[in-house]
Amino acid sequence: MSSHVFHEIYLHLNWHTKDDVPLLSPRIEAIVHELLRERCKKTRGVYLHGVNGTETHVHLAMNIEPFVTISELVKELKGGSAYDLNRQERSKRLEWQRGYGVVSFGKRQLPWVLDYIANQKEHHAKGTAKPRLEMTGFDEGE
Numbered sequence: 001m002s003s004h005v006f007h008e009i010y011l012h013l014n015w016h017t018k019d020d021v022p023l024l025s026p027r028i029e030a031i032v033h034e035l036l037r038e039r040c041k042k043t044r045g046v047y048l049h050g051v052n053g054t055e056t057h058v059h060l061a062m063n064i065e066p067f068v069t070i071s072e073l074v075k076e077l078k079g080g081s082a083y084d085l086n087r088q089e090r091s092k093r094l095e096w097q098r099g100y101g102v103v104s105f106g107k108r109q110l111p112w113v114l115d116y117i118a119n120q121k122e123h124h125a126k127g128t129a130k131p132r133l134e135m136t137g138f139d140e141g142e
Contacts, residue, residue, distance in 0.1 A: 005066055007065065007066050008063065008106070008107050009063055009064050009065075009066065009068075009104065010061070010062070010063045010104060010105050010106065010107055010109070010110060010113075011060075011061070011062055011063070011064060011070070011102055011103070011104055011105075012059065012060070012061055012101075012102070012103045012104075012105060012113055012117075012133055013059070013060045013061075013062070013074060013077075013100060013101065013102050014053075014057055014058060014059045014060070014100065014101045014133065014134065014135075014136060015057060015058060015074070015078060015096055015097065015099065015100040015101070015136055016056055016057040016096070016097040016099075016136060017055075017056050017057065017094070017095065017096060017097060018095040018096060018097045019097065020056045020057075020097070021056070022054075022055035022056050023055070023056075023093065023094055023095075024053065024054070024055045024056065024057075024058070024094075025055065028085070028089075028093060028094065029053065029055070031085055031088070032058070032081055032085055032094065033051045033052070033053075033058070035080070035081045035084045035085060036048075036051050036058065036060065036077055036081050037051060039076065039077055039080050039081065040060075040062065040077070043068075043073065043076065044065075044068075045064055045065030045067055045068045046062055046064050046065075046068060046073060047062055047063050047064070048060060048061075048062045049061045049062055049063070049110060049114060050113075050114045050117045050118065051117070052117045052118055052120045053120050054120055054121055054124050057134075059116075059117045059120060059133070060077075060117070061110065061113045061114055061117055063107075070102055074100050074102070078096045078100070079096075081094070081096075082094045082095060082096055097136070098137070099136045099137030100136050100137060101133070101134070101135045101136040101137070103132060103133060113133075116130065116133060
């Protein structure tokens with residue numbers, strides 16, 4: 001990839017636990033979020049800004065370099081986090097549902113997206129979740 005490329009590729013990602021089972025208890029959620037942070041940190045061209053979610057799903061805000069393939073990144077994050085957690089727990093504690101949601105946004109919207117992600121539990125409890133940021137491929141009849 002040429003170093004003479006201007007890019008601002010900001011993404012909001014989300015995906016769910018298999019069958020929306022509430023597998024992400026507070027203890028497991030903290031571990032999974034840390035595993036996702038570590039995987040992003042180790043992935044060339046990926047810059048994680050925020051991660052949070054509920055007992056049934058996760059949300060991430062990041063920006064990526066142009067050479068990063070979104071589908072491969074999500075595959076790595078989903079598969080790697082489940083594998084790492086299950087290995088660490090010595091049992092099958094986490095399985096992700098097929099599909100994911102990805103929405104691009106501008107750099108100026110980053111604070112809003114981070115606030116939305118940070119307050120996931122409140123949005124879902126109050127019914128103020130934004131449908132566009134909650135959709136996954138599974139929701140659309142995958």
